[in-house]
Amino acid sequence: MGYGGEHPHSFWTRYVWSQDHKVIAIQYTITALAIGLVGMVLSDLMRLQLGFPGRFAFIDASRYYQFMTMHGMIMIVYLLTALFLGGFGNYLIPLMLGARDMVFPFLNMLSYWFYLLAVLILAASFFVPGGPTGGGWTLYPPQAILPGTPGTEWGIVVMLVSLLVFIAAATMGGLNYVTTVLQARTEGMTLMRMPLTVWGIFTATILALFAFPALFVSGVMMLFDKALGTSFFVPAVVSMGQHLPHQGGSPLLFQHLFWFFGHPEVYIVALPAFGIISDLISVHARKRIFGYKMMVWAIVVIGVLSFVVWAHHMYVSGMHPYFGFFFATTTLVIAVPTALKVYNWTLTLWRGDIHLTVPMLFAIGFISTFLIGGLTGLFLGNVSVDIPLSNTYFVVAHFHMVMGVSPVLAVFGGLYHWFPKVTGRMYDVMLGRVHFWITFVGTYLIFFPMHYLGLLGMPRRYYAYDHYAFIPDSAQALNAFITIVALVVGATQLLFVLNLWWSAVRGREAGGNPWRAASLEWHTPQTPPVHGNWGERAPVVYRDAYEYGLQGGDSDYLPQDQPPDQARQAEPARGEAP
Amino acid sequence: MALALILILIVVGALEFHYLSPWWLTPIASNWQQMDDALLLTFAITGVAFVVINLFVAYAVVTFKHQDGVRAAPTHTSARLEWWLVGATTVGIVALLAPGLAVYAKLIDPPPDAMVFEVLGQQWQWHYRLPGKDGKLGGTNVRFISNTNPYGIDPADPGGQDDVLVEGQEVHIPVGRPVRVLLRAQDVLHDFYVPEFRTRMNMVPGMVTSFWFTPSRLGRFEVMCAQLCGIGHFNMRSHVVVDDEPAYRTWLAAQPTFAGLAATAGDEAGKQGRLLAQARGCAACHSVDGSAGVGPSWKGLFGKNETMNNGATVHVDEAYLRESIITPSARIVRGYQPIMPAQQLTPAEVTQLVDYIKTIK
Numbered sequence: 045m046g047y048g049g050e051h052p053h054s055f056w057t058r059y060v061w062s063q064d065h066k067v068i069a070i071q072y073t074i075t076a077l078a079i080g081l082v083g084m085v086l087s088d089l090m091r092l093q094l095g096f097p098g099r100f101a102f103i104d105a106s107r108y109y110q111f112m113t114m115h116g117m118i119m120i121v122y123l124l125t126a127l128f129l130g131g132f133g134n135y136l137i138p139l140m141l142g143a144r145d146m147v148f149p150f151l152n153m154l155s156y157w158f159y160l161l162a163v164l165i166l167a168a169s170f171f172v173p174g175g176p177t178g179g180g181w182t183l184y185p186p187q188a189i190l191p192g193t194p195g196t197e198w199g200i201v202v203m204l205v206s207l208l209v210f211i212a213a214a215t216m217g218g219l220n221y222v223t224t225v226l227q228a229r230t231e232g233m234t235l236m237r238m239p240l241t242v243w244g245i246f247t248a249t250i251l252a253l254f255a256f257p258a259l260f261v262s263g264v265m266m267l268f269d270k271a272l273g274t275s276f277f278v279p280a281v282v283s284m285g286q287h288l289p290h291q292g293g294s295p296l297l298f299q300h301l302f303w304f305f306g307h308p309e310v311y312i313v314a315l316p317a318f319g320i321i322s323d324l325i326s327v328h329a330r331k332r333i334f335g336y337k338m339m340v341w342a343i344v345v346i347g348v349l350s351f352v353v354w355a356h357h358m359y360v361s362g363m364h365p366y367f368g369f370f371f372a373t374t375t376l377v378i379a380v381p382t383a384l385k386v387y388n389w390t391l392t393l394w395r396g397d398i399h400l401t402v403p404m405l406f407a408i409g410f411i412s413t414f415l416i417g418g419l420t421g422l423f424l425g426n427v428s429v430d431i432p433l434s435n436t437y438f439v440v441a442h443f444h445m446v447m448g449v450s451p452v453l454a455v456f457g458g459l460y461h462w463f464p465k466v467t468g469r470m471y472d473v474m475l476g477r478v479h480f481w482i483t484f485v486g487t488y489l490i491f492f493p494m495h496y497l498g499l500l501g502m503p504r505r506y507y508a509y510d511h512y513a514f515i516p517d518s519a520q521a522l523n524a525f526i527t528i529v530a531l532v533v534g535a536t537q538l539l540f541v542l543n544l545w546w547s548a549v550r551g552r553e554a555g556g557n558p559w560r561a562a563s564l565e566w567h568t569p570q571t572p573p574v575h576g577n578w579g580e581r582a583p584v585v586y587r588d589a590y591e592y593g594l595q596g597g598d599s600d601y602l603p604q605d606q607p608p609d610q611a612r613q614a615e616p617a618r619g620e621a622p
Numbered sequence: 623m624a625l626a627l628i629l630i631l632i633v634v635g636a637l638e639f640h641y642l643s644p645w646w647l648t649p650i651a652s653n654w655q656q657m658d659d660a661l662l663l664t665f666a667i668t669g670v671a672f673v674v675i676n677l678f679v680a681y682a683v684v685t686f687k688h689q690d691g692v693r694a695a696p697t698h699t700s701a702r703l704e705w706w707l708v709g710a711t712t713v714g715i716v717a718l719l720a721p722g723l724a725v726y727a728k729l730i731d732p733p734p735d736a737m738v739f740e741v742l743g744q745q746w747q748w749h750y751r752l753p754g755k756d757g758k759l760g761g762t763n764v765r766f767i768s769n770t771n772p773y774g775i776d777p778a779d780p781g782g783q784d785d786v787l788v789e790g791q792e793v794h795i796p797v798g799r800p801v802r803v804l805l806r807a808q809d810v811l812h813d814f815y816v817p818e819f820r821t822r823m824n825m826v827p828g829m830v831t832s833f834w835f836t837p838s839r840l841g842r843f844e845v846m847c848a849q850l851c852g853i854g855h856f857n858m859r860s861h862v863v864v865d866d867e868p869a870y871r872t873w874l875a876a877q878p879t880f881a882g883l884a885a886t887a888g889d890e891a892g893k894q895g896r897l898l899a900q901a902r903g904c905a906a907c908h909s910v911d912g913s914a915g916v917g918p919s920w921k922g923l924f925g926k927n928e929t930m931n932n933g934a935t936v937h938v939d940e941a942y943l944r945e946s947i948i949t950p951s952a953r954i955v956r957g958y959q960p961i962m963p964a965q966q967l968t969p970a971e972v973t974q975l976v977d978y979i980k981t982i983k
Contacts, residue, residue: 104959105853180850186827187810192745192852192963279828280764282774283809284745285902286966287765295811295826329686332698360813362805362824362831365730369723376715383671383711384704390675391703393682395695400625400687408625408679412632415675419668422715426722428729429660432647432820435813435848481628488632496645501817503848506856511914514817514844518644593694600693 051575063149064575065134068156070466072130073459075156076123079163081537083118086111088534095527097508097520105507106194109178112505113195114169116181117203120309121210122163124451128316129214129252130159132458133221133245135466139565140242142230142583142605144576146220155220158213165206172198180505182306185277185298189270191284201270204263211256211263221249230564232585236340237604239563239589240333243340244319247347248312254351255308262301269293299361303354310447311350315343317414317454318385321407323589324457325389327561328404329396330600332590334388342381349378359427360434368427375425382418386411397593397600401559401620402476406457409484410450417446420495435505438498441491449487456483456540463544464558468571469551473620475543479536486533490526497522558619562601563589623687629680633673640669651818651843651864653800653836656725658820663721667714729821732834736800739793742773743805743812743825746854747906748845749773750793754784754879759804764827767808769894769971772901774808775880783881786874791860791905795837796870802834813849816862824849837864853961854907857916895978898971907962910982917962918955924980929956943976 052058059067089111093103103111134152138145146152169176174197179188187193188200195203225246229238238246265276275293282288326333333339355363355371389411398404420442424430433439456479463471497519502509509515557566569579583605591602650658686694740759742749751773753759760775760782767774775782795801805814807825815822818841823833847858865873899905907917918928926938931954936942945952950962967975 105856105961109850109853178853184811184850187851190810190852192810192854194853281809281827282744282764282767284963284965287767292828294828296829329694330688331694332696335699335701335704337699338701338704360822360824362826362829368726368730372723372726373719376719379715380708380711384708386675387707388704390678390682392698393679393686395697396682396686397688397692397694398683398686400683405625408683411679412629412676416672419672422668422718423661423664426660426664426718428657428722428725429664431729431822432657432661432817434822435815481624485628492636492639493643493645496639496643499647500645501648501815503815503846503856505850507853508856512844512846514648516644522645590698593696593698595693595696 061153063145063153065138065146065149065152066466066573068152069131069133069135071156072126072134072159075160075163076127076131077541079118079167080123080127081541082167083115083123084534084537086115086118088531090115091527091530093507095524097510106175106178108507109180109505110176110194110199113178113180113183113203114166114176118166119448120181120313121207122166124313124447124455125214125252125309126159126210127455128313128451129221129245129249130156130217132241132316132320133217133249135462136241136565137221137224137245138228139465139568139573139577140239140563140589141225141228141233142564142578142585143224143228144578144582147224147228148220151216152220155213155216158209158216162206162210162213165202165209169195169199169202169206172202174198177203182299182302183266184302185266185269185295186279186281186283186290186293189266189278190281190288201267204267204270207263208260211260214252214256218249218253221245222253230582230585233564236337237585237588239319240322240336240339240343241316241319243343244315244317244322247343248315251308251315251347251350252312255305255312257305258301259305262298262305266298296358296361296363299358300355300363303357304351306357307354308350311346313447313451315347317410317451318343320454320458320461321389321410322385322392323563324403324407324461325392326590326592327461327559328399328401328407329393330399330560330592331392331396332592334391334394335384336588336590338384339388342385345381346378349374349381353378353425356425356427356430359430372425372427376422379418379422379425386415386418399619401460402471402473402480403457403461405477405480405484406453406460409480410453410457413445413453413484413487414450416492417442417444417450421446432501433498435503436498437494437502437504440504441494441498444491444494445487449491453484456480459544461559462565463547464554464571465556465565465568466572467548467551468554469547470554470558470620471547471551472543475539479540479543482536483533486529486536489529490533493522493526560599560601560619562591562603564604567603567605623684626680626684629676629683633676633680636672637669640665648817650820651816651837651839651841652820653838654725654729654820656721656728660718660722660725664718667718671714729833732802732832733800736802736834737795738802738804739795740804740806741793741814741825743807743809743814743847743851743858744772744903745809745852746847746858747903748791748814748858748860750788750860751775752786752788752793752874752877754786756781756784760785760880762806764808767901769898769901770884772897773880783879785880786877787880787883788877792863793860794863794865794870794873796867797837797840797864800834800836802832805831805833810851811849812847812851812858815846815848816843817846818843819862822848840864840866853963854916858906892974892978892981895974895976895981898974899978902965902967904975917958920979920982922983924982930954931956931958940976943979944972947972947975 177199178194268274275290277298278290278293280291353375356375556571740751758781760779762774805825807827812825823831843862845860909915909919912921951960
């Protein structure tokens with residue numbers, strides 16, 4: 045095992061070049077949130093143009109497309125993927141499994157520094173000649189590397205290099221998480237006793253290890269097309285009046301590779317969110333998670349199916365039309381295990397003892413936003429229903445609800461929930477509630493009406509909609525409204541940053557287990573846990589992580605590591621109350 | 623309590639919005655009513671799930687909110703209930719999928735007697751071609767594309783000589799006849815999107831893609847690009863006009879053919895420049911009839927005084943036109959954006975363009 049017992053002493057080895065999974069988790073989280081804030085500002089800039097076209101002269105068409113591209117890539121890859129796996133995964137896997145650290149601590153540290161490097165390279169693309177790429181986050185060639193698109197000078201090269209470095213980081217982290225789950229569980233922690241958070245992150249990591257290579261090779265191939273003049277993705281074309289020397293490449297090949305990565309990527313983000321939401325709901329409703337076994341199987345089945353649905357992103361791409369039958373069927377089949385998860389969350393609430401803490405608010409908000417995002421997926425997965433909606437605002441509304449807003453709500457819920465363990469202090473409850481209400485209601489106001497702009501036929505990725513006769517003026521008024529709400533929701537996120545910052549220093553002491561939670565991470569000898577996590581003796585596990593709703597006795601739950609013969613002692617139920 | 627109230631408000635608000643929304647499908651203009659039916663069916667089935675689950679959560683949050691002394695129920699699983707729910711979901715999924723796939727089978731099966739027209743996409747304009755008297759489109763290859771042959775028609779293919787090459791950004795088709803649209807792109811991906819026709823397809827360089835429909839009512843419909851194709855993507859416009867048969871015939875007869883265009887070389891002032899402007903896509907942003915576009919209209923441009931975005935006034939003369947063609951971002955007219963890409967043009971071609979612009983009064 046990686047943990048050798050010797051504790052680092054200097055500031056540098058403890059907080060910077062740290063090999064402690066908890067420090068690395070915090071490094072990952074802060075970096076991801078920082079670049080995520082950049083992504084959010086970019087979205088607000090786009091909204092300014094859409095809501096008030098031409099009013100902000102510095103947002104010209106080039107910049108608009110650059111903001112759009114960077115926003116998408118930052119949010120999906122550099123914020124959500126990094127935060128769920130590198131942040132939550134790093135912190136929670138060893139603590140929830142009773143391990144002392146990840147099995148490869150040095151590799152773990154390297155993973156973070158590669159990730160940071162990838163983020164810095166990405167940010168550097170704002171400063172290269174020509175600016176960042178404006179090819180859309182899908183980076184479809186030939187457009188992404190030919191003139192007529194912003195950032196074809198340097199931006200696209202920098203973007204691809206950054207992605208390659210990110211994938212290296214994700215692979216180092218991923219091998220570590222999988223190995224730790226399989227090898228480093230403490231005595232008694234069988235796979236079917238693992239909390240669903242670990243199941244979600246574990247499965248998502250396996251998906252990442254299989255999916256990212258497809259992005260990696262397509263990135264390398266596109267770099268070759270751009271820099272060496274190969275023709276993997278570019279056929280003979282006439283670009284801006286010039287016959288280019290490319291010949292025989294296939295733009296569709298890139299799309300297949302991209303979505304072979306891109307669809308599992310959706311679940312790389314969704315599965316950890318599923319796990320976190322399951323745990324939050326169970327703890328704060330004081331009730332066993334409904335149908336644990338089915339929840340685990342649903343995660344695994346969704347993970348497997350996520351590799352055979354990719355071409356539902358390509359129904360109008362020009363691929364062989366017969367593929368439509370296959371991919372529509374697999375896509376709608378994946379809705380069944382997904383729906384079961386939603387049912388089981390709601391059934392966990394049923395006859396629970398629901399504490400509407402801030403994490404619980406976010407968890408219930410997640411059920412609602414994920415519900416609508418999942419249901420609109422049934423429109424877009426069903427090939428003939430998708431065709432008229434493809435590349436319209438309906439798609440934008442759908443994916444923001446299902447893989448933007450929902451995972452972000454899970455992130456917030458998770459951060460509030462584990463904040464007392466990470467810092468030993470409680471967040472400010474009032475600020476947390478305000479943050480929830482504005483974010484939850486605001487995102488509905490932003491994205492719900494967008495579906496209807498898509499039904500009308502407004503294409504996405506348009507810088508402006510001037511002089512289109514079929515678009516009524518009211519659509520512009522709606523866009524202005526959406527922009528105003530988006531700015532408010534954006535500004536509200538500063539409350540969240542402020543809350544965590546201030547509470548980490550000044551918050552009330554929370555105690556070791558303010559939620560009276562049963563899973564292992566709440567039963568460390570110290571809070572925050574120290575290097576090595578468990579002191580002298582690693583915990584022994586006697587049951588799964590959901591022993592809530594006990595009827596007799598002082599306490600309504602049993603910690604995972606409490607021996608069965610030992611008398612149950614009640615802990616003070618501090619929760620959010622001071 | 624507040625949470626339950628908001629969830630109920632979301633459900634009520636969503637339903638109200640759905641029924642009152644002024645933003646809805648454009649009136650259909652093709653035979654694909656079945657696609658709309660599948661969409662509405664999807665709304666109905668998913669709408670029920672949306673309402674029921676949100677209200678269930680709202681009810682649970684109110685009813686089972688923490689009360690001192692009350693503990694959660696110990697029940698935590700019911701395989702029977704789970705299988706019932708899985709079964710009900712499966713039925714719903716089949717009810718969505720079956721009609722969806724049935725329509726799709728028709729969508730990808732064009733009638734053999736369908737008429738054909740071709741769209742060629744270019745950053746950021748459209749070219750239309752119809753078969754001539756022989757009923758066949760001539761072969762094409764990107765390597766034949768030039769200023770005088772913007773479609774890349776194989777000059778050696780006799781089948782291409784009588785092909786009808788549509789002038790301007792508007793194609794006509796007759797109402798009530800099935801039409802198969804063949805799609806090509808010469809540079810990057812595009813997507814030929816007319817919302818009223820419902821069906822559509824990407825245009826992929828190196829491939830010919832297609833879709834089919836039967837126009838069901840007369841009208842002039844806007845064509846948009848719906849696959850990101852660069853800075854001018856949002857402004858890649860043209861029109862499809864659905865005519866009755868006589869009007870279509872009249873329009874068709876007035877269009878030039880490939881052979882005809884080649885025969886009438888160089889007899890009008892600025893002709894070379896005009897062909898160049900069409901081939902290079904200039905016409906997509908610069909109108910010749912004074913209508914607003916992404917770039918300034920060329921109508922009456924020569925000799926005019928224009929205000930630049932830095933406030934200076936410029937007299938549009940030959941030198942300014944040359945500068946703006948060779949270095950587009952040097953001086954930008956107020957109200958426009960510096961988005962024009964620099965084109966590789968020979969000095970002779972620049973002169974042809976300038977000569978052409980001078981003729982547009």
